[in-house]
Amino acid sequence: MPDKPSVAVLPFTNMSGDPEQEFVSDGIVEDVITALSRYPSLFVIARNSSFTYKGRTVDVRQAGRELGVRYVLEGSVRKAGNRIRVTAQLIEAETSNHVWAERYDRDLADIFAVQDELTEALTTALAPAIADAELRRAMRKPPGSLDAWAAYQRGLWHLSKATADDDPRAAEFFRQAIDHDPNFAGGYSALALYQLQAAAIYQTLELAEAQRSAEGLARRAVALDGADAEARSCLGWALHSRGEAEGALAEIERALAMSPNLAIAHGHRGATLIFAGRPKEGITALEKCIRLDPRDPYLAVRLLHIACGLYFCGEYEASLEASKRLLRSYPDFPMIYRWFAAALGQLGRTAGANEALELAVSHAPAAFDMYVRNRVPWFRPEDHAHLVEGLRKAGWKG
DSSP states (O other): OOSSOEEEEOOOEEOSSOGGGHHHHHHHHHHHHHHHHTOTTOEEOOHHHHGGGTTSOOOHHHHHHHHTOSEEEEEEEEEETTEEEEEEEEEETTTTEEEEEEEEEEEOSSHHHHHHHHHHHHHHHHHHHHHHHHHHHHHHSOGGGOOHHHHHHHHHHHHHTOOTTHHHHHHHHHHHHHHHOTTOHHHHHHHHHHHHHIIIIIOOSOHHHHHHHHHHHHHHHHHHOTTOHHHHHHHHHHHHHTTOHHHHHHHHHHHHHHOTTOHHHHHHHHHHHHTTTOHHHHHHHHHHHHHHOTTOTTHHHHHHHHHHHHHHTTOHHHHHHHHHHHHHHOTTOGGGHHHHHHHHHHTTOHHHHHHHHHHHHHHOHHHHIIIIISOOTTSOHHHHHHHHHHHHHTTOOO
C-alpha cells in the first residue's frame, strides 16, 4: 500500500440497457480519475488498471488487494428519457465499510456539460470524504504505532482545533512525521503552516524567525517534490507572510494549475488577494475553498479572512455576520475580536464596540500590539489605517 491514501475508481455500471449510453458512464469515470489524480494527497490507480474490472462482478476487498488501494469508488449510471441518475459509493476495501455515498439527478440538455458537472460534484465530495476517513483511521492508532502519514493526520486534527494548546501538539506530530520519513513533503509543509499560524495568531513564535523557518521548510517540501501542489501553495503562503504578494500569488497559481480543486491553495490565494487590495476576488476564492473542503483544518483562519475582506470592502454588517459565524464554531479564537470591534465602530454601535475592543485587548494583547500598534508585513498601510480608524471609533485611544 502507498503511504498516502490510495483509491481506485471502478467502471460505473450502465443501468440504462442501452449500449450507446456506455460512453456516458465511461466518460464520467475517466474524468473522475483524471480530476482525483490532481490531488497531491491521493494515490489514484490509472484508468487502464481500473477498467480491467469492466463488465465483471467485483468483490471490493479482492479489488482492493489486487490494485493495492485502501478505497474503491463504484457506481452506476441510469438514463430514463431526458434524465440521468448517477449513484456512487466510496468503500474502504479492507473492511467493506461504506465511507460515503451520494446520488445525483440531472437533465440531459447537454451531455458533455452534464458530464463535467457530475465530475466536479463527485470529486468535490470525494476528496474531503477520503480525508475524513483517513483522519478517523489515524485517530484509531496508538500514538506509538503512527507512521508518517498517520502522524501528519494527527497533527492536522490538532491544528483544526484552533487553540493555543492544540497548536504545539500539532507541531509535535508534524515533526514525528518528518522523523518517520524525511522525504515526506507533507510533513515539512504542515510544519511550516503551523509556524506561521503560531506566530501570526498566538504569538508563541517570534514572527521574523517563524517567517524565515517556514519559508525554508516550504522550499524543502518543493525540493522534495516539485509537483506537489500543496508544497507550492505553502511556499506561496510563506512568501505572503513576508509581504511578497506578487511572488506568493505566482506560487499559488502554479499550485492551482497542477491541482485546480486544491482547497488549501484557494484559501491561500483568497487571503493573499484580500491583503493585496483585491478583497472581493479574495472572498470568492475563500468561499470556494470552504465549499471544496468544509472540514478544512484551517477553517477558523478562512472565516477570519472573510471577515477581514468584507471589512476592507466597507461591508461592515456582513463582516459582523462573518465574525459571529467564526465565534459560533471557535469561541476561543482570539483574532476575530478586533475586526468585530472595528466593524461595530464603523457602524456607530458604541456599546458593543467597546465590549469587543476590551475582548480584543484582553484575549490577545500581543496580537493587538503586533497588528494594531504596529503593522505586519502583509498589511498594506492603507488597510492598516482602515482597521485603526474602526478601532478608534470603537473607543481605542492609541
